[in-house]
Structures are given as C-alpha cells and as structure tokens.
Amino acid sequence: MRCGAKFVVVTGGVLSGLGKGLFISSLGRLLKSRGYKIIPIKIDPYVNVDAGTMNPIEHGEVFVLDDGSEVDMDLGNYERFLDLNLTTESNITTGKIYRKVIEKERKGDYLGKTVQLIPHVTGELKEWYRKLAEKTGADIVLIEIGGTVGDIENQIFLESVRELSMEEDVFFIHCTLVPVLKVVGEQKTKPTQQSVRMLREMGIFPNMIYCRSEKPLLERTKEKISRFCGVPQEYVISGYDVKHIYEIPLVLEEQNVAKNVLKELGLKERSKDMEDWKKFVENLKNPKKKVKIAITGKYTYLHDSYVSILEALEHAGGNLSCNVELKWIETTDIENGKLSVEDALKDVDGILVPGGFGSRGAEGKIECIRYARENNIPFLGLCYGLQLAVVEYARNVCGLKDADSTEINPDTPHPVIDILPEQKKINEKGATMRLGAQPAILKDRTLVRKLYGKEKIVERHRHRYEVNPKYIEILERNGLVFSGVSPNRKLMEFLEIPKHRFFVATQAHPEFTSRPLRPNPMFLGFVKACMS
Ligand code: GLN
Numbered sequence: 001m002r003c004g005a006k007f008v009v010v011t012g013g014v015l016s017g018l019g020k021g022l023f024i025s026s027l028g029r030l031l032k033s034r035g036y037k038i039i040p041i042k043i044d045p046y047v048n049v050d051a052g053t054m055n056p057i058e059h060g061e062v063f064v065l066d067d068g069s070e071v072d073m074d075l076g077n078y079e080r081f082l083d084l085n086l087t088t089e090s091n092i093t094t095g096k097i098y099r100k101v102i103e104k105e106r107k108g109d110y111l112g113k114t115v116q117l118i119p120h121v122t123g124e125l126k127e128w129y130r131k132l133a134e135k136t137g138a139d140i141v142l143i144e145i146g147g148t149v150g151d152i153e154n155q156i157f158l159e160s161v162r163e164l165s166m167e168e169d170v171f172f173i174h175c176t177l178v179p180v181l182k183v184v185g186e187q188k189t190k191p192t193q194q195s196v197r198m199l200r201e202m203g204i205f206p207n208m209i210y211c212r213s214e215k216p217l218l219e220r221t222k223e224k225i226s227r228f229c230g231v232p233q234e235y236v237i238s239g240y241d242v243k244h245i246y247e248i249p250l251v252l253e254e255q256n257v258a259k260n261v262l263k264e265l266g267l268k269e270r271s272k273d274m275e276d277w278k279k280f281v282e283n284l285k286n287p288k289k290k291v292k293i294a295i296t297g298k299y300t301y302l303h304d305s306y307v308s309i310l311e312a313l314e315h316a317g318g319n320l321s322c323n324v325e326l327k328w329i330e331t332t333d334i335e336n337g338k339l340s341v342e343d344a345l346k347d348v349d350g351i352l353v354p355g356g357f358g359s360r361g362a363e364g365k366i367e368c369i370r371y372a373r374e375n376n377i378p379f380l381g382l383c384y385g386l387q388l389a390v391v392e393y394a395r396n397v398c399g400l401k402d403a404d405s406t407e408i409n410p411d412t413p414h415p416v417i418d419i420l421p422e423q424k425k426i427n428e429k430g431a432t433m434r435l436g437a438q439p440a441i442l443k444d445r446t447l448v449r450k451l452y453g454k455e456k457i458v459e460r461h462r463h464r465y466e467v468n469p470k471y472i473e474i475l476e477r478n479g480l481v482f483s484g485v486s487p488n489r490k491l492m493e494f495l496e497i498p499k500h501r502f503f504v505a506t507q508a509h510p511e512f513t514s515r516p517l518r519p520n521p522m523f524l525g526f527v528k529a530c531m532s
Pocket of ligand 1: 354355357358382383384407462463464
C-alpha cells in the first residue's frame with residue numbers, strides 16, 4: 001500500500017562535502033514555494049546515536065532542534081532554507097536505527113526470527129520514512145543519504161531506498177563533481193560516470209544528476225554525462241560555484257529542477273513565490289554598507305563549527321543590506337601572548353563571543369569581552385559568551401578577585417558560574433545537557449525586550465552551567481542587568497549593560513532559529529548596532 005507521500009532521494013558520489021545538503025535544502029525551498037508540504041530526512045552513516053558527542057573540529061557544528069536533539073549541521077540548512085522546525089525523526093544515524101532494531105529484538109518483537117540487515121533493518125528504515133511522512137502530513141519526503149556511494153557504511157541505507165522505490169514513487173538524484181584539470185582545461189566527466197556505475201551496481205538508477213563544478217557545465221559536458229549515465233540532457237544539472245549559498249535555489253530554478261521533479265513524481269506544477277528570497281539574495285550580493293565583526297573562539301580554523309552563527313549574521317546583513325566581514329580571533333593566541341587584544345580588536349565594529357567548552361581559550365575570550373565593555377564596542381555573547389561576560393564583570397567591576405566558572409577553575413573562591421544542580425548527578429555524556437527550546441521572560445524597559453518586541457520568548461539551549469544565584473545580587477548592584485529569566489525566575493537567560501552601545505548576552509543559542517527571511521532579533525540588533 002502506497003503511503004500517499006512522494007519521495008526524492010539524493011545520493012552522493014566522487015567526494016564528500018559536495019553540498020548535497022544545500023542542494024536538497026534548495027530544492028525543498030523551491031517545492032515549498034509552490035505550496036507543497038515538505039519534510040527532510042538526513043541519514044548519517046556513523047555509529048554515534050547522535051552528533052552531540054562529536055568534536056566540532058571533526059564534524060562541524062552540533063545543531064540543536066526544538067525537541068532538544070543534537071543533530072548533524074545539515075539539519076540547520078534544512079531548517080533555514082525550508083523555514084521549518086524539525087524533530088529528531090529527521091536525522092537517522094546507524095546508531096539510532098540499530099538501537100531501535102536491537103531494542104525491538106530484546107523485547108521479543110521478532111520472536112522466532114533471525115534478525116537481519118535485510119529485511120529487518122531496511123524494513124525499519126522504510127517504516128521510519130513512511131511514518132514521518134504520515135505524522136507530518138508531508139506531500140514530499142526528501143531523503144539525503146550521507147557519505148559517498150561505494151562506502152561500506154551507507155550500503156544498508158541505499159538498499160532501503162532501493163526497496164522503497166519498488167513500493168513508492170521515488171525520484172533519485174545523484175550528486176557528483178565535475179573537475180577541470182588545469183593543464184587540459186576541460187570539464188572531466190569520468191568520475192561522474194564511474195560513480196553512477198557504482199550506484200547502478202546497488203540497483204539504483206539515478207533520474208537526475210546534479211554536477212558540482214567551478215564554472216557552469218558546458219552543453220557538451222552535459223551531453224556526454226547524459227549519454228553515459230542514461231539521464232535526459234535537461235536532467236543533468238549544473239551546480240556551479242556561487243558566492244552565497246542562498247543563490248543555489250535560484251540556480252536550480254533557472255534549470256527547471258523543481259518543475260521537472262514534480263512532473264516525474266506526477267505532481268502538478270503550481271505558481272511559486274520566490275520574490276522575497278530573490279530580494280534577500282540581491283541585498284547579499286549588492287550590500288550598501290559594510291561592518292567588520294570579530295568572532296572569538298578556539299575552533300576558528302574550522303569555520304564549520306560556527307556555521308549557524310555565520311548564517312545568522314548573513315541573515316541580519318541581508319536584511320539590513322550590509323556586508324558582514326568576519327575577523328577570526330583565535331583566543332588561545334591572546335592567552336599565550338602571541339596576539340595582543342588591542343591588535344586583535346582595534347579595527348572591528350563588533351565582537352561576538354560564541355559558545356564553547358572547557359578552559360582552553362577562555363581567558364582570551366574574557367579579555368575580548370573586557371575590551372568590548374571598556375571601549376563601548378557592540379558585544380554579543382552566546383551561551384559560554386554570557387557565562388564569560390559574567391566572569392569578566394564579577395572580576396573587573398564587582399572586584400571579586402579570581403571569580404570564575406567552575407568549568408574553568410573548580411577551586412575558584414567565587415564560582416559565579418556553576419554547574420546546574422540537576423546536572424551534578426549525571427555521569428553519561430550523551431544527550432544529558434540542558435537542551436532544546438526553553439522559554440524566557442524578558443524584563444520591561446530592557447534592550448532585549450525591545451529587540452524581541454514581546455515578553456515571552458523561546459530559544460534553544462545546550463549547556464550544563466548557569467549563573468550562580470548566590471551572585472546575582474552583587475552583579476546587579478554593580479549595574480549588570482539580567483534582562484531575561486526562566487519562567488520560575490531561577491535561571492538568568494539574558495544580560496545587558498544599560499549604558500553601553502550594545503552589550504548583550506544570552507545563555508541560549510539564538511543562531512539556531514535565525515532564518516534568511518526572519519533573522520533572529522539578537523543578531524539583527526547586534527549588526528544594526530555595529531553599523532551605527
Ligand atoms: N560550556 C558551557 C556549558 O556547558 C557553555 C556551553 C555552550 O556554550 N554551548 O554550560
């Protein structure tokens with residue numbers, strides 16, 4: 001029995017990191033703009049149950065959803081492009097699906113059977129895809145299979161979608177790379193041909209091929225790929241390099257990708273609304289103003305670990321017609337004297353201190369916060385950024401010598417930031433932080449209240465530590481304002497310094513909820529302040 005939804009499956013070949021996720025997000029945007037209900041699923045073939053325990057240096061940012069699940073950063077792109085709030089069911093990992101099958105086996109759900117990859121794991125996967133379609137009422141399910149065809153790791157997932165295609169309407173898109181060898185100067189199609197051959201060996205015949213390349217594909221390249229890979233020439237799509245990722249839907253629209261996908265799935269082409277998106281992209285490409293913002297951190301050499309922050313700044317910039325130039329400050333360099341804080345920050349219009357963990361680089365961040373506060377430079381602190389702003393204020397304004405977070409110095413005489421009481425008993429590391437959407441009440445006549453324009457807001461969280469209630473009184477007496485608190489008033493969620501141009505921090509991660517056409521108010525306010 002068909003489930004009622006249609007499926008688009010995107011696989012990858014040749015190389016990892018080609019931007020399958022951006023392709024599928026962009027296609028999703030185009031389908032959504034035609035009034036179709038879309039739900040994406042990202043499949044990550046790693047054995048971790050979720051991305052929460054992975055180092056951002058290895059795997060990029062850990063993205064957090066409303067429901068508190070810690071997921072692959074591609075889900076961030078899905079949410080941004082599709083303007084949807086997803087749930088944990090949109091991210092499948094090997095760990096998650098095996099855990100599910102093993103739990104069922106232990107319960108006796110397969111009693112008497114030999115539990116096997118095929119049909120039990122593939123069956124469980126197909127049920128997952130269909131259930132999510134049903135639960136969300138989606139017209140089209142977009143499935144992205146992580147990794148590259150030929151990997152051992154993702155074979156079972158490829159098999160599940162092959163089986164699915166026997167039972168449902170499935171459209172397969174394969175994403176490859178078309179390189180140009182400098183000396184030859186020709187777009188080479190062999191890697192695409194070979195990776196399509198490998199996919200065919202798995203029983204999957206792609207219906208469309210999305211070719212990443214530096215320059216647009218030449219007609220003769222398209223023709224060659226079409227002939228060797230068995231897809232119509234207009235279904236060989238040119239995914240050439242663009243400056244801003246938000247241009248990708250427009251590149252696909254030029255080539256009728258969404259229109260053809262709908263046609264092949266037997267769905268009607270409908271009128272679309274991409275005008276606001278186009279305007280946003282236009283602003284990004286031709287900004288009228290420019291600001292330079294410092295990002296202080298310790299993963300600055302892997303920008304993927306801060307991707308949502310970069311996107312949120314881009315959303316604010318796009319809506320304010322302002323180019324946001326970034327200056328990466330490695331705070332360990334400040335700590336060990338390689339770089340002075342003045343040299344690092346003297347030419348910037350604003351300073352952003354993002355989230356982080358552990359003591360390395362923390363003193364450098366505290367120095368940057370002090371510089372922002374003393375020199376009246378706009379400052380935005382996110383999560384660890386709020387915690388370190390409290391440490392800085394306690395030390396340098398309240399005179400609490402050696403005040404610290406117990407994450408950095410467990411023996412500090414003034415633990416102004418301390419572990420959440422309910423966290424003290426927890427030993428397991430996976431999915432045990434304070435996670436996901438949490439409400440906050442914003443105080444009247446504060447800057448954050450003005451930014452959000454309402455009293456009750458919700459932002460996503462991911463942390464173990466908090467402002468220690470014992471120190472709230474002394475911090476406030478010395479001029480720090482906790483402008484947003486949890487509904488029970490116990491947790492300090494936002495802070496600001498009233499006389500400063502813009503000194504705002506939050507225990508939350510507002511970057512996770514920023515969308516191109518609906519930039520998060522914290523980022524919008526911050527970039528505006530940097531422009532003034
Ligand atoms: N390390 C801090 C905590 O666990 C901050 C976490 C973060 O910035 N996401 O509370």
